[in-house]
Amino acid sequence: MIKVAIMGYGTVGSGVYEVFRTNKTSIDKKVGQELRVQYVLDLREFPGDPVMDVLKHDFEDILNDDEVKIVAEVMGGLHPAYEFTRRCLEAGKSVCTSNKELVAEHGAELIQIAKDHQVNYLFEASVGGGIPIIRPLNSSLTADVIVEISGILNGTTNYMLTKMSREGLNYDDVLKEAQAKGYAELHPEADVEGWDACRKIAILTSLASGNQVDFKDIYTEGITKVTAEDFAYAKKAGCAIKLLAVSKKQGDTYCVMVAPAFVRKENPLYMVNDVFNAVCVEGNMLGASMFYGSGAGKLPTASAVAGDMVDAARHLGKIITTFWNPQKLELAPVGEMTHRFFVRMKSDAKDAKVFGDVEMIDAKIKGEIGFMTPVMSEDAFARKAKNLDIISMIRVAG
Amino acid sequence: MIKVAIMGYGTVGSGVYEVFRTNKTSIDKKVGQELRVQYVLDLREFPGDPVMDVLKHDFEDILNDDEVKIVAEVMGGLHPAYEFTRRCLEAGKSVCTSNKELVAEHGAELIQIAKDHQVNYLFEASVGGGIPIIRPLNSSLTADVIVEISGILNGTTNYMLTKMSREGLNYDDVLKEAQAKGYAELHPEADVEGWDACRKIAILTSLASGNQVDFKDIYTEGITKVTAEDFAYAKKAGCAIKLLAVSKKQGDTYCVMVAPAFVRKENPLYMVNDVFNAVCVEGNMLGASMFYGSGAGKLPTASAVAGDMVDAARHLGKIITTFWNPQKLELAPVGEMTHRFFVRMKSDAKDAKVFGDVEMIDAKIKGEIGFMTPVMSEDAFARKAKNLDIISMIRVAG
Known part of the structure; x- marks a missing residue:
């Protein structure tokens, strides 16, 4: 029997507890012995909840029980x-987490501490909720040089953008509705400003490069400025608008950006709607692959945490190698990133020519023009766009 | 330095060699030491090919070199x-393979032998080519009970069906073209009769259940009877036709089938075209997830084999647990599998009523009717269909 503990009985923590209760037989069979939830740590009381039998308020109770070998950190x-x-x-306990903030900030360091103590720090749930993406990147795609990662990594904003697209609504109205339904928080900045997606692409880029990517270095733009009019143009162009987190290899490093983007029908990310997430990974040998699933939500995320706990249980005393060292990766300047740009201008068609051979899009909106530029760098775009009366600009995914 | 060998210098084997040559720096960095291809085994000569420096014709040369710790079996x-x-x-060497026939037939046994000798038998490339699906099933989704797996697991047939759909061609013409282009073999039975997909779903079901699934027990139907007319109906119904391999949990076992199926636009498998493969996995906690990518081809498959070799190198002396024991899994009778059925009959609409509340589809083909039945079991369908003049029947994915 292996004793485990869950720290935090919020959404994910209660989900982990539920996963262990529902799938006890199959989990124990896969581990080869019983995996018993000995403690759940939370400051609150939960009268009437079966968790009361194992609830603890003091972290030291978990820390000092040497029989607890695996801990879920879901606070x-x-x-x-x-x-x-x-x-x-x-103290020699493996830790499994869904905490993307902590992993993005201290991942490399905690992996090293784990290694020094012959235990594991696992974080499959920190990116893409229930979608297995950390383990494939870390253990499957290791013979490839990762050329590009692009993903829809935030369920809240994808839900909102899907809703705007389907119902022609404006950002503010969709946000209110998402908040009423509990899909968006009262203070939604972490989602709508792209900070959540930013931390996740930082983690993925760290794993792809093997070095520490500081999420604060990543150019991040949220969805707050996307309008119903932008969607009218997108539809006319056969595109969806998605909040994309993109990491492209450039020389020995990566160029990383989080921003809304036009996504064409041919791109597998086009059909990723509602609260679903997906990550496309392109390797220099493998070509393109995509991982798709429930990016958030209680049970999918809990399933990923519990899956890591099973893996930790099967590897007691053995280190599961994670290729992520603490040396900082200097990202390439975002100005060098190249793509097409969708642009709306208060002007007439001839002014678009400053961007070269553009593709006009007629969404029947008066007093403005909309078009896609040829492929150019962010810097080149900024130079050309200077002094122009631009209403909005959205990048076009490659 | 760790010495490795590649057995077989055909399509995949030469790909593995190429992966190691192209990505040597990054692979060695990820392993933490040099991974050197010491031998390539093939009976043939390859004059002028750099492989000549390491080519061996005798298996014993590899077997008897104790310094060779990892072998790719890609024969x-x-x-x-x-x-x-x-x-x-x-002899204490880990083996990594793309050989689905061997894995389907002897997987459990070879895993056990590996374990007994403190080495690993890894087979990521045996299903879905470059798509990481074995490792996620084996190591990530372990806290879930797998409720359903459904996949497009064969690139050749998916290429042919995509072509039939896009160009309105008939099966025979598309087969000829696929053969001319090298996408289908001269003797294409393994692909077009569904045998290849059958072995792959047997492997996936073995991993989902933890027991040995005998591929010979799986009901398997190929694409040879799919016609241009079937596609006319499918389009009218907003569906694609795909060769699906499906495994559904039923009580303590699984019900498994390989057959062409109507796939609706809402299903993520709908957009999987050409030689791409995809596998949907539904867990009881996780919900639905999908893994998508190049299902075949030299480099994607080679990338998966080489990725396993990197993982084997990182785990020398440590066993990577695979949950697959040799005890045979008795599959549920396929007659109990339930879905809707698409049916074409030489008859008029009233005769369709024997199937209950059907949904007629008008593809403007004279002298016949086409419709979808309500959900019913295979057995119930067979009973009702007896004595009717049915032109074709294709299952409808759920």
């Missing part, structure tokens, strides 16, 4: 998650 | 692949 936030994780690892 | 076929694999494992 979220940096503190005290960082301190708790560190102390668990140092 | 294909059951013999001598089985004997070579077994002897390598027994």
Whole structure:
């Protein structure tokens, strides 16, 4: 029997507890012995909830029980998650987490601490919720040089953009509705400003490169400026608008950006709607592959955390190699990133020519023009766009 | 430095060699030391090819070199692949393979032999070419009970069906073209009769259940009877026709089938075209996820084999747990599988009523009717269809 603990009984934590209760037989069979949830840590009380039998309020109870070999950290936030994780690892307990903030900020360091103590720090749930993407990147696509990663990594914004597209609604109305339904938070900045997606692409780029990507270095633009008019043009052009997190190999490093983008029908990301997430990975040998699934939500995320706990249980005393060292990766300047740009201008068609051979899009909106530029760098675009009366600009995925 | 060998210098084998030559720097970095291709085994000569420097004709040269720790078996076929694999494992060498025939037939046994000798038998490339699906099933989705797997697992037939759909061509014409282009073999039975897909879904079902699924037990129907007229109806119904391999949990076992199916636009498999493959996995906690990519081809498959070799190198002396034991899984009778059925009959609309509340489809083809039945079991369908003049029947994916 292996004892495990869950730190945090919020959405994900209660999901992990539910996964262990529902799938106990099959989980124990796969581990080869019983995996028993010995403690759940939370400051609150949950009267009437079966978790009361195992609920603890004091972290030290978990830390000091040497029989607890695996801990799920599903509290979220940096503190005290960082301190708790560190102390668990140092005490010889593997830690499995869904905490993307902590992984993005301290991933390499915590992996090293785990290694030093012959335990594992696993974080499949930190990106893409229930979609297995960390393990494939870390263990399957290792013979490839990763040329590009592009993903829809945030369920809230994808839900909102899908809704805007289908119903022709404006951003503010969709946000209100998403908040009413619980899909968006009252303070939705982490989602709608792209910060959540930013942390996730930082983690994926760290794994692709093997070095530490600082998420603060990543150019990040949210969806707050996307309008119903932009969608009218997108539809006319046969495109969807998605919040894309993109990481492209450039020389020895990567160029990374989070921003809304026009996505064509031929792109597999086009059909990723509602709260679904997907990650496309292109390797220099493999070509393109895509991983698609529920990017968030209680049970899918909990399933990924619990899956890591099963893996940790099967590898007690053995280190699961993660290729991510603490040396910082200097990202390539975002100005060098190249793509087409969709542009709306208060002007007439001839002014579009400053961008070269553009493709006009007629969405029947008066007093403006809309078009796609040829492929050019961000810097080149900025130079040409200077002094022009641009209403909106959205990048076009390749 | 770790020495490795490649057995077989055909399409996949030469691809593996190429992957190691192209990505040497990044592979060695990920392993933490040099991974050197010491031998390539093939009976043939390859004058002028750089492989000549390491080419061997005698298996014993590889077997008896104790410094060779990892071997890629990319010869294909059951013999001598089985004997070579077994002897390598027994000699303490990990084996990585793309050989689906061998994995489907002897997977559980070879995994056990590997375990007994503290080495690994890895087979990511055996299903879905370059798509990571084995490792996610085996290591990521372990907290879930797998409820359903459905996949497009054969590139040749998907290419042919895509072509039939786009160009309105008939089966025979498309086959000829695919053969001329090298996408289909001169003896195409393994692909077009569904045997290849059958072995792959047997492997996936073995991993989902943890027991040995005998591919000979799986009901398998190929694409040879799919016609241009069927596609006319499919289009009218907003569907694609795909060769689907489906495995559905039923009680303690699975019900498995390979057959052409109508796939609706809403299904993520709808947009999987040409030689691409995709696998949808539904877990009882995770919900639906999909893995998409190049299902075949030299470099994608080679990338998966080489990725396994990297993983084997990182885990020398450590067993990567695979949950697949030799006990045979008795599959549920295929007659109990339920879905809708698309039917063409030489008859008029009233005769369709024997199937209940059907949905007529008008593809403007004279002298026949086409419709979709309500959901019913295979057995119930067979009973009702008896004595009717049915032109064709294709299942409808759920």
